[in-house]
Amino acid sequence: GQNIDQPTEMTATEGAIVQINCTYQTSGFNGLFWYQQHAGEAPTFLSYNVLDGLEEKGRFSSFLSRSKGYSYLLLKELQMKDSASYLCAVIGGGGYNKLIFGAGTRLAVHP
């Protein structure tokens, strides 16, 4: 079966660092995406990992370990506008076309 797990909710303080974890079990793997979704809006692309290691992009970094079926999204210097849902998604199942999404992690950033 296909399964993607991430925490339901997290809270953090403005200016701090937060790590959102994602574990996956899929019948194939062709890459992992992180998307950000503000309430009532469309998901927007944050990162893509297909090889093991860390990808850094400004305040956001994403890490992948294929052998462990594990990824995390690291957000540094948190801002209030980072309050959103963060969606982990895997291209799996042997196809290059279908994203399998986790339920998302709602992050609340407090002053």
Add this chain to the structure above:
Amino acid sequence: GAGVSQSPSNKVTEKGKDVELRCDPISGHTALYWYRQSLGQGLEFLIYFQGNSAPDKSGLPSDRFSAERTGGSVSTLTIQRTQQEDSAVYLCASSLEEVRGSYEQYFGPGTRLTVT
């Protein structure tokens, strides 16, 4: 440039009625996807188009759901005899099949469907 657009943004319909949801992908994007997001749930894959053909319809939840794409561009998702459990946000996404070695999908704003 223009992003993915969807219409209507909101649709309220009575149980048993048919609805049509429209998606205009980014110009030049060959791949188009439909997803459904129910309240508090993750995005659920419905169907994938490559050009006008749909090689993967595995996510359509029942035969009341159908979709088509014409001219390799606009797509319509049709739900017949709507049920209350069809209430959700329907999201469309498009992609160049390969962008910088990734498969980034660009999402539209969604159509919020409410079946009363």
